[in-house]
Amino acid sequence: MRIKLLAFGIARDIIGGTEKDFNWTGEATVGGLKEALLKEFPAFVDLASLRIAVNEAYAEDETPISTSDEIVLIPPVSGG
Numbered sequence: 001m002r003i004k005l006l007a008f009g010i011a012r013d014i015i016g017g018t019e020k021d022f023n024w025t026g027e028a029t030v031g032g033l034k035e036a037l038l039k040e041f042p043a044f045v046d047l048a049s050l051r052i053a054v055n056e057a058y059a060e061d062e063t064p065i066s067t068s069d070e071i072v073l074i075p076p077v078s079g080g
Contacts, residue, residue: 001065005022029065031062032065037073
């Protein structure tokens with residue numbers, strides 16, 4: 001499956017930019033995408049959490065993904 005990723009914060013640094021075309025052959029779900037991201041970008045393992053939004057809504061691991069979906073990588077945020 002080929003999708004376009006949008007990334008913010010440290011996730012942007014890890015994938016090398018704000019937008020990236022990403023191709024993987026695993027399960028077409030958020031969980032499958034997370035597994036593929038960890039294989040392609042091992043630095044994601046160092047994050048306390050990584051949320052993924054599909055079409056502007058936070059998504060759980062079982063959420064299906066299609067090539068037309070907007071996928072956003074949202075790293076943990078701290079500050080005050």
